[in-house]
Amino acid sequence: MLRIGNVEIKNPVVLAPMAGVCNSAFRLTVKEFGVGLVCAEMVSDKGIVYGNERTLSMLYIDEQEKPLSLQIFGGEKESLVKAAQYVDKNTNADIIDINMGCPVNKIIKCEAGARWLLNPDKIYEMVSAVVDKVDKPVTVKMRIGWDDDHIFIADNAQAVERAGGSAIAVHGRTRVQMYEGKANWDYIKLAKESVNIPVIGNGDVLTPQDAKRMLDETGCDGVMIGRAALGNPWMMYQTVKYLESGILLPEPSVREKMDVCVLHLDRLIALKDEYIAVREMRKHAAWYLKGVSGNGKIRKEINNVETRDQLVGLLYSLVEDVETEGQITTAV
Ligand SMILES: Cc1cc2nc3c(=O)[nH]c(=O)nc-3n(C[C@H](O)[C@H](O)[C@H](O)COP(=O)(O)O)c2cc1C
Structure with missing residues (x-):
C-alpha cells in the first residue's frame, strides 16, 4: 500500500493530472477501473483566489473518486498559499499537489510550472509556505530538470522533503524536452535514492509490463500513467491486476x-x-x-x-x- 501523509492508497497505480482531460467525468471513469489515486487537472492559483467561476467549477470532486490529488499552479507565494488554503478548507480533495512540471511558455512566463526547477531554494520556500498553512498533505509533481545541463532532481526532491512535502511525482523528462524523446527513468531512481518520502515515477508507461519495469528498475513507490490512459481507462485495471498477480487480462470487446x-x-x-x-x-x-x-x-x-x-x-x-x-x- 502507498501512503501519502495520512492518506492510504490501496495500490501504486496513479492517474496523471492532465489539463483538459482529468475532470470529474474522466477521473470517475478511470477510478472505476481500480486505480489507487486519481489526480485532477491543474488549476490556476489566481483563478481560485479571484473566485473565477470556471476555475472554481474545476474544484468539483465526486466522493467516489477519492482519494484524489488536486493540483494547483502559480508563481507567487502569496497567491499560491491562498489558493492552497482555499482547496484545503473548501474541497474534499485528499492531497494538494503543486505543479513544477508544466513546460509551456504561458506558464513559465508567470514564474510557474517547470520554472522552479532551476532553483531548489525557491522550491523550499514555496513548498514550506504552503505546508505551513494547510492541513492536507502537500505533494509536488516535477520534471527531472530544465535541460540536459540543468538536472537538479536530487536537490529539488530534497528541497520538497525538507519543506515538509509528503511525496513527489517525477516525470523523467526535462522542461526543454517537452513531450519529445524518451523519459529517463534513471533520474526517477536518483530521486528515490535521495529522499525518504514516497516517489511516484512517471513518463512513458504504456503497458502493464512497463509499470512493473518502472517499479523494479527505479524502486519508486507508485507509477503514474498519463497518455496511455486516454481512451483506454481499462489499461489501468490491466495494470493493477498485472502488478498484483502477473496476469495480463485481455482487451475488452x-x-x-x-x-x-x-x-x-x-x-x-x-x-x-x-x-x-x-x-x-x-x-x-x-x-x-x-x-x-x-x-x-x-x-x-x-x-x-x-x-x-x-x-x-x-x-x-x-x-x-x-x-x-x-x-x-x-x-x-
Ligand atoms: C493532455 C495533457 C495534459 C497534461 N496536463 C498536465 C497538468 O495539468 N499537470 C501536470 O502536472 N502534468 C500534466 N501533463 C503531464 C502528464 O501528467 C505526464 O507527466 C506526462 O504526460 C508524462 O506521462 P505519460 O508518459 O504517462 O503520458 C499533461 C499531459 C498531457 C498529455
Whole structure:
C-alpha cells in the first residue's frame, strides 16, 4: 500500500493530472477501473483566489473518486498559499499537489510550472509556505530538470522533503524536452535514492509490463500513467491486476469499449452541458477508437457531431459493423 501523509492508497497505480482531460467525468471513469489515486487537472492559483467561476467549477470532486490529488499552479507565494488554503478548507480533495512540471511558455512566463526547477531554494520556500498553512498533505509533481545541463532532481526532491512535502511525482523528462524523446527513468531512481518520502515515477508507461519495469528498475513507490490512459481507462485495471498477480487480462470487446466511452460522455454531459460536453468528447472518442478496426470510416464524422445521440449512433454503428464482420469471419 502507498501512503501519502495520512492518506492510504490501496495500490501504486496513479492517474496523471492532465489539463483538459482529468475532470470529474474522466477521473470517475478511470477510478472505476481500480486505480489507487486519481489526480485532477491543474488549476490556476489566481483563478481560485479571484473566485473565477470556471476555475472554481474545476474544484468539483465526486466522493467516489477519492482519494484524489488536486493540483494547483502559480508563481507567487502569496497567491499560491491562498489558493492552497482555499482547496484545503473548501474541497474534499485528499492531497494538494503543486505543479513544477508544466513546460509551456504561458506558464513559465508567470514564474510557474517547470520554472522552479532551476532553483531548489525557491522550491523550499514555496513548498514550506504552503505546508505551513494547510492541513492536507502537500505533494509536488516535477520534471527531472530544465535541460540536459540543468538536472537538479536530487536537490529539488530534497528541497520538497525538507519543506515538509509528503511525496513527489517525477516525470523523467526535462522542461526543454517537452513531450519529445524518451523519459529517463534513471533520474526517477536518483530521486528515490535521495529522499525518504514516497516517489511516484512517471513518463512513458504504456503497458502493464512497463509499470512493473518502472517499479523494479527505479524502486519508486507508485507509477503514474498519463497518455496511455486516454481512451483506454481499462489499461489501468490491466495494470493493477498485472502488478498484483502477473496476469495480463485481455482487451475488452469493441462493444465494451464503446459502452465505457458512452458512460464517460454521459458523465461529461452531467458535468458541463451537452453542447460543451459533446465537443470535448470528440477528442476522447477518437482516442477510444484507436486500434478499432474500420474506425477510419467514422473518425471524420466524429469531428462534426453536435449532439449526444449523433455521437452514440456513430459509435454503435461501428460496433455493429465489427460484430457483423466477426460473425461472417466465424461462419466462414
Ligand atoms: C493532455 C495533457 C495534459 C497534461 N496536463 C498536465 C497538468 O495539468 N499537470 C501536470 O502536472 N502534468 C500534466 N501533463 C503531464 C502528464 O501528467 C505526464 O507527466 C506526462 O504526460 C508524462 O506521462 P505519460 O508518459 O504517462 O503520458 C499533461 C499531459 C498531457 C498529455
